[in-house]
Amino acid sequence: MKKKRALLLANDLGGGLGHLRRAVQIARLLFRRGWEIGVVYHRDQTALHLPSSFQAFRIPVTRDRWLTALRARIAPIHYYPLGLEKLPYFWEFHSLNYQVLRDGYFTPGIVQRRFRALRRLVQRWKPDLLIGDGHLLSFPLSRREGIPLVQIIRYFVFPEAPHFLWWKEPSPELIAPPALAALAPLLETLKLETPREACRLLQGDGYLIPGNPQVEPIETTAPHLFYGYRVHSDYNEQMLGKDPKAHPRKIYITVGGGAVKLQVERYYRFLLEIFRDLPFQVIFSDPWEVILPYLRKNPLPNVRAFKWIESSTIFPNLDVIIHHGGYGTTLESLWWGVPSLVVPFHSEQEGNARRLEKLGAGVVMPIAAEPYRTVEFQSYYGKFTMRGGFQFALETSTFREMFLRLMEKSPFRERVKKMSQQLKAQHDPVKIVRFLEQFV
Numbered sequence: 001m002k003k004k005r006a007l008l009l010a011n012d013l014g015g016g017l018g019h020l021r022r023a024v025q026i027a028r029l030l031f032r033r034g035w036e037i038g039v040v041y042h043r044d045q046t047a048l049h050l051p052s053s054f055q056a057f058r059i060p061v062t063r064d065r066w067l068t069a070l071r072a073r074i075a076p077i078h079y080y081p082l083g084l085e086k087l088p089y090f091w092e093f094h095s096l097n098y099q100v101l102r103d104g105y106f107t108p109g110i111v112q113r114r115f116r117a118l119r120r121l122v123q124r125w126k127p128d129l130l131i132g133d134g135h136l137l138s139f140p141l142s143r144r145e146g147i148p149l150v151q152i153i154r155y156f157v158f159p160e161a162p163h164f165l166w167w168k169e170p171s172p173e174l175i176a177p178p179a180l181a182a183l184a185p186l187l188e189t190l191k192l193e194t195p196r197e198a199c200r201l202l203q204g205d206g207y208l209i210p211g212n213p214q215v216e217p218i219e220t221t222a223p224h225l226f227y228g229y230r231v232h233s234d235y236n237e238q239m240l241g242k243d244p245k246a247h248p249r250k251i252y253i254t255v256g257g258g259a260v261k262l263q264v265e266r267y268y269r270f271l272l273e274i275f276r277d278l279p280f281q282v283i284f285s286d287p288w289e290v291i292l293p294y295l296r297k298n299p300l301p302n303v304r305a306f307k308w309i310e311s312s313t314i315f316p317n318l319d320v321i322i323h324h325g326g327y328g329t330t331l332e333s334l335w336w337g338v339p340s341l342v343v344p345f346h347s348e349q350e351g352n353a354r355r356l357e358k359l360g361a362g363v364v365m366p367i368a369a370e371p372y373r374t375v376e377f378q379s380y381y382g383k384f385t386m387r388g389g390f391q392f393a394l395e396t397s398t399f400r401e402m403f404l405r406l407m408e409k410s411p412f413r414e415r416v417k418k419m420s421q422q423l424k425a426q427h428d429p430v431k432i433v434r435f436l437e438q439f440v
Contacts, residue, residue: 004440006030007127008039008054009118009141010152011134012046013061013103015258018328019133020046022152022210025230026131027054029429030436038125040118040135057125059117061104084375087262088388090368091346094170096157096198098386100179103136106380108185111137115186119144128440131208136183136201144190148439151204154327155216156351158207162199165347167354173374177384205439210331212426214359214419225435228427231335236313249319249407251275254285254309255345256326261288263345266392267367271322274400276300280319280407285309320406325349325356334361337420339412341403343367343394360415363402369393 010023020041027037031053038055041047050056105111115137122145132138133152142149156164164170183201184194195201206223209216213226253271255264268290275282284305286292292305311329316336323329325344330352333340340362342353356362368389375388406412 005127009135009138090389092387095176097176149204157199181381325353337417
């Protein structure tokens with residue numbers, strides 16, 4: 001009997017691995033049920049994180065970026081700021097339309113080329129189900145090929161009612177990019193409406209929602225399932241140093257895979273000065289090697305740094321995690337019941353941080369002070385704005401005081417432990433598989 005097939009369309013164009021990890025987690029359940037799993041990916045580094053039991057299909061995008069750059073006679077980026085001399089520590093934006101540009105969909109030709117590659121793959125491999133997570137072509141592909149689509153979705157970009165800056169009113173100075181013009185010809189060909197908001201491209205026949213209604217307060221009549229988001233642990237005590245018992249209280253610090261070096265440099269040096277003399281074991285994930293060279297020459301007994309750390313090797317034996325507000329890290333902290341001190345670098349991360357704060361599971365420390373400066377950008381379809389925070393706002397005594405509060409047996413620790421229990425109770429692999437199989 002022919003095995004059923006599911007094709008994952010998880011967005012890996014932002015630098016991090018959050019979308020991919022969510023989709024792979026779900027796909028593993030189908031694989032154990034006897035399904036064949038295929039994964040679409042774009043970046044070479046992504047292949048290193050794919051299960052060997054899955055079939056991997058690479059659709060390269062590097063050529064798209066360079067061709068457009070040459071045509072526009074600018075540096076190989078998908079948009080550029082006007083009159084910006086240095087990068088801010090924090091970017092404020094208010095729409096998923098910015099992701100259209102970040103992902104490189106800046107001309108109709110690029111959109112059509114990627115879409116044709118996806119269609120050829122689908123017609124060759126013949127999946128029974130598509131599982132999308134942030135991939136902007138998953139919905140058009142589903143409708144063109146007549147394959148059911150389940151989206152892994154979140155509250156702030158839920159296509160029926162998005163709430164991107166749910167914790168505050170957006171500044172009137174923010175102007176979203178007219179980015180969907182590049183997708184309009186494709187959507188018109190498919191007789192699909194060209195939306196004003198990119199989140200409408202995340203529609204599906206059903207929705208898998210990570211966490212629970214407290215974490216993602218989505219209300220919909222469409223088929224949906226809150227699934228708890230299970231996290232596994234490959235805990236490795238050797239990551240903590242030669243004598244982990246010398247500093248039994250453990251802190252993990254990460255900025256994720258999508259951070260920019262200029263944002264991280266001053267921040268990591270600020271943290272190193274705070275923690276070098278504190279009686280805690282501190283582990284830095286340092287993808288830009290900001291402090292690694294210093295620590296190689298000047299090793300500290302309580303501080304270790306690695307270019308990349310699989311978080312599963314660090315959790316669950318942590319006392320506090322200091323992170324950027326990436327969604328994967330946010331849910332890992334909740335799943336394992338670890339309080340968070342969050343320093344976000346842009347608005348999407350701040351939304352995750354504000355949710356942790358609202359749940360009483362952590363605190364937010366802004367890296368940049370307001371007022372922010374409005375920065376105008378030029379895209380291939382017109383101008384848009386973001387707001388940048390250029391003034392470094394973290395202060396040693398305040399940061400240290402907040403960190404020590406989280407380390408104590410505080411209400412933060414009690415609430416995050418309770419949330420951990422709720423998420424684990426919510427996760428039911430049998431329900432997840434049944435939910436997915438109803439669409440086939």
